[in-house]
Every structure is written in structure tokens, then in C-alpha cells.
Amino acid sequence: MLKKTALAAAIAATCASPLHAYAADSRELTEIREQIRQMKNDYESRIQALEKRLAEAHSQQKVPATPTAAASQLVEIPAIAVAPVPAAAASNGNGFNPAISLILGGTYAHLKQDPTQYRLQGFMTGGEVGPGSRSFNLGESELTFSANIDHIFSGQLTFALGSDNSASVEEAFVQAKGLAGGTNLKAGRFLSGIGYMNSQHAHTWDFVDAPLAYQAFFGGQYKQDGLQAKWIAPTDTYVEIGAEIGNGGSFPGTTRNKNGANAAAMFARTGGDIGTSSSWRAGISYLRTRAEDRVHTELDGSEFAFSGRSSLWVADAVYKWAPGGNASSTSLKLQGEYFRQKENGALDSGGNYRSGAQSGWYVQGVYQFMPNWRTGLRHDRLHSGTPTIESGSFPSLAPYSPQRTSWMLDYSPSEFSRIRLQLAQDKSRPGITDNQIFLQYLMSLGAHGAHSY
């Protein structure tokens, strides 16, 4: 303030006495000039400091800008409450921990027929087949860890914890990320990309249990221990192709003491939008596996084994609709898959075996009629075809066409929880109708898992 007055006085003095200037003592003049120069410097340095502070304040908001722009923007900032600067990442060693997500599920099942007698007439099955056990059941709990490994790889591990206190590795894979050109590579154990539902975790399914075709041809879901490569074409329309090789240990294959790939899969799919309200996807997949001494239990409890080759085609399609593409209050999802399999080889007790064409399909529709509430209907059908067997009698493989119809209603208070009621009528073996009632809960904890289409 004092300096400002002095400056003003000095300026006034210089301006007011121009006539006397020439007569003034030159030493006095120099002194005044020096004072003015000092003040000028002083002010300049102050302005510079202010500018610097301004720029610093501005950079803290992470908005790179020129000082003038910063000034004009800063003037307006007080309209917004300034957010606290986020604290630096914790340095206590857990900053790099993988993301953890947990799925808890449980069912109550009321089954008219004894589930231990359940079978799909006409099919050699393996893996998980049937409606599960009666009464209360802890469903599969899933525990997933995932994280980036480094700048090239990311990884994921999913444990499935069964109600019988067993833990199994559902998926454990590493993925190359950031590959250019629409390529995705995966190695380890993963849910195969064939079909539509196969690569989705069970907790995202729209019904309590898998379609009969999945139970008959995959024993639940087909898992590959091997490699997967996928490629998306650089077109405006979605076109994706993929191939997998693996050890073939998952049903319908078995582990074999052989080098090289014992199972191979290929798939291709395309899809797009119809206006803003609808979208669709359709695909075709092929899976080829080999089995060695794959055990099947006959009706009388005796066991026989199949060795040979399975080849399976799957065609899948899904269509989704929501008004304006906004699925928050109403939406519709239609999906269907068709399976066609041939198995050729030998039965250890019956000589040459040819399954003929075995097929199966399901169609289902799920309609969300108001926020949080959905209902769905599904129909399943299998055709065992007539096998050609060299010798012997195999009543469990006598031709039959199992079928099932299921209805469900579910309520999801949030995207992290779901409660479901399902009624089903199952005719999977001759002369027996099983009426099934299920109540199920599915809850998701922890990291926000994003679901695929």
C-alpha cells in the first residue's frame, strides 16, 4: 500500500513538474527513476508469483490450460464445491491386489420324482445331469479373482465351491490384452466360446438349471483346458471367428494319455442392431472331441465304456428388445440353440457303436414386465436317434425324445441380487413325469462384474 502511494506520488511528481525537470537536480531524478524501476520489478515479480500460483491451482484440477484461460475458468469455479484432491494410492502393499467378486447362490427344490433315478433316456451322459437334490441346497458359490498381470497379460481365477464342500477350478486363464487388430488370446481353463450360453457363468442364466441339451451334450457346460484365439473383423457389422484347442478332458471327451490337442472347437458369429430398440446375435459352432473309456451306467447298474470320437454342431441365436433400447422398465429376450451330435467308436461290451444323429434344442423367452420383475418360459427337447450297436442289449440307449417345459418368475431388488421361482415339468424318461418346483437366490458381492451380451 505504502509503495503504491509512493509510486503514485512519484508519477504525479514527474508528471506535474515537467517544466522543472530540466532544472531539477539530476541526482534526484536518477533516484526517482531508480525507485520507479525497483517498484516495477517488485510488481512484476509479484504478478509472476500470482500467475505461478494460479497455474499451480489450475494444474491441481488437472485442467491444462493457458494462464489466461485458467484465469477466466477459475473465476467461475466457486460455483462448484471444490472436490478434495484424492489421496495417493495406498502404499501398504495391497494396492495391487486382484479384484474379488463373490457369487452366493442357494436353492430349495421340491421334486416329485426321485432325483437319484434321473437320466436322459437314449443318451450316454456325463458331468452334471438332472435337477439336483431335494430340499434345501447350497448352490455353487463362485469366487473370482481378476487383475492385470503386467502391461501384456491379465488373469482371472474362478473357484466353484460346491455344497458337498468340494472346491473346483471353474476357470483359470490368462489373457493377452491390448492386442491390436481385434484379436483376443486366452490360455488356461476357460468356458468354451461355442454356442450362446456356454461361455456364460451359471449365475447369469435366466433359469435355475441348464437346458437339457447342455446337460446331454456337455454335462453342464463345456470347459476347455487349452488355448483360444478370437478375431473380430474390421467391419461395421459384427463378425467374429474363433478357434480353440485343448486337452479334451471335459465331457463328451476324456483325458487321454496323448500329446497334442485332443479337442478342437471353432465358432463364427455375427450380429447387429435393428433400429434402436432391438439387437441380435447368431452363431454357429463346431466341437470335436475324443473319449477313451468314458463310463456309462446301464439301468441295471452295470457299467460299460465308450471309446471314440464325438462331433457336435451348435447353431445359436439371441434377440433382445427394449423400448428405445432402454431396458430399465420393460425388455424382452428370446434365445434358442440347436445341437446336433454324432458319436462313432466302440463300446467295450458291445463292439462297434454309431450313435446316428442325436439332436436337441431349446427356445426360451424372458420378459421384464416392470422394473425388477421378469418372467420366462422355456421349452427343451432332445432326440436320441437310433444307435447302431454291433452286439448286446443297452436299454438305456433305446431311442427316446426327452422334453421339458419350465416357467420362471424372478425379482431383482438391485443388479446385485435376484430371487427366483421356477416350475418345470420334466419328461426325460419313458412313462415318468417329474414336476419340479425351485426357489433360488443369487447374490453378487464385491467387484462389479460386467456381463457379456
Added chain:
Amino acid sequence: MKRILHTILLTLAALLMAPAHAGLNILACEPEWSALALEIGGSKVKASSATTAFQDPHKIEARPSLIARARNADLLVCTGLELEAGWLPVLLQQSGNGKIAPGQPGHFEAGQYVNKLDIPASVDRSQGDVHAAGNPHIQLNPYNIGHVAHALVQRMAELDPANAHYYRTRHRDFAARWQAAIRKWEQQAAPLRGIAIVEHHKNMEYLLHWLGMVEVGTLEPKPGVEPGVAHLSKLLRQLQHRPAKMVLRSAYQDSRASRWLAERAKIPAVILPFTVGGNDQAKDLFGLFDSTVQMLLGARK
């Protein structure tokens, strides 16, 4: 057989050569960012949005058409702040496009360039769909658009140096028009200061802060939880003590709850465009704010 192989190879070759165009191919997660990219990029960019104004940006799916668009994008412009957490990670992973992976120059998160509101002190899912990094609905404060534009033009210039000058020139022009428009909106909206409102979801916070309006309740009992009668009745009783002038919701939100409250509290229910394309006036970013301010002024009477 040879002929079939030939056809396949030719088709593949044709597919590979298809995306030969100049400039940047930009995929935005929300319409406001594709509109902004077009303001800056003009004819040198191809920009589209993964969502429309009538879709909830929290809840869309990584559907096939989006995978194809993500696969071919040079630059992804999203809000970030976990707004797209339910679908973007899957979309990026499935697209097999390393250029737009998080941390790459082709991955632009607008939320990083603004001051965030509603940063929760602690996060727990019992509080509803809370975002740890703060409220992600940043686009309804025009200063935020200005900040994001400033960062976006630099990113675009970095990715496409050949057109950098073009982008910068267009940005300068946009920034000047934007400043002038903000002054106009602020003058127009002066009577809105201090007005109490009810909103559907906590997605108008930045607008309210900008215009000095006050939120006295939300239709959702908790963020992301659908409004229920119990909560709405409580809200109605609360409004008798502390009245609000209007109920706000965005174009994508279900109308039933706000109509219910508006009828009983005898206040207008206002459907704000919320983003570009949300109504006929909101054709671009300027139209979005013109329309928003006009609708608020209209409802105040």
C-alpha cells in the same frame, strides 16, 4: 473347392481393407461426448455414441454392434467415474482393440478433468449404486464441458497430428462461442437461484450446483434403487414442510414415480433432455443447455 477358398480369401482381403479413411474414428459412451467430439473434430472425425439420451448409461449391454464399433475405434471418449462399469470393461476386452484400452492415449475419461461432486466418504452397496470416484453425471454444468473440451482437443491432436491445427482452430472457435453462451444462460437462469426441486436419480447435481438450485429429495430411495410407494409417500409428507417447485427427471427415466409425486404435490414434472438428443431442441450441446434452461424457467412459473 478351390473356387470357394478363393472367394473366402477375397472376402477376407476386402474386409481387411475396408476401414481406410482419414481422421479419427471416435466412439463415445454418451451422446454429450460424441457431440463434443464433433464440435472439435468437424468433418475430420467420425463420431458416434454407444448410448442414446433415452438409454440409462449405467445399464446397457456390450451388444454385437458396439463390439464392432469399439473394435474399429481410434479414440474412446467416456465419462468414466464407474458410470460405465457394468458394460465397458467387457466391451473393451471383447473388442480386441488395444488402442482404446485403459491407460492408452485412445482411452479418454472426461470425468478426470472436472471437479467431482458427491464423493462418498465410504462406499457400501447398502447405500445403493454409489460411485466411489464421485457423481459421474458431470455433463450438465457447462464449465465441465469447457474443461473436457480443452483436454479432449489435446488428446485428439496427439492422436491425429496431421489434423491437430484443424482441431485446435475449431476448439478455439467453440470455446469462444461456449463462453458467450454460458454468460447468456447464466443471465437467463438468474431467477432459478435458490429454487427447491426434487429429482429422480442423483444425476442433476452438477446442473443444480451451477444454477444454485437446491435438491430437497430424490424419487429413488437410494441411488439406482427403483422408487417405491413407501418412499414416495414419505417424500410427499416431507414436501409439505419444505415445498419444492418441480420434479426433475431425465428423458430415459421411468415417468410413473415423478407423475405420481407431481400430481399429489401439485407441482410440474419436468423431463429435462439430460444429454444431446434428449428432446427436439437438444440437437447439439448448445441446444441441450438452451432447452434445459428454458424448461426450468418455464416450470418455475
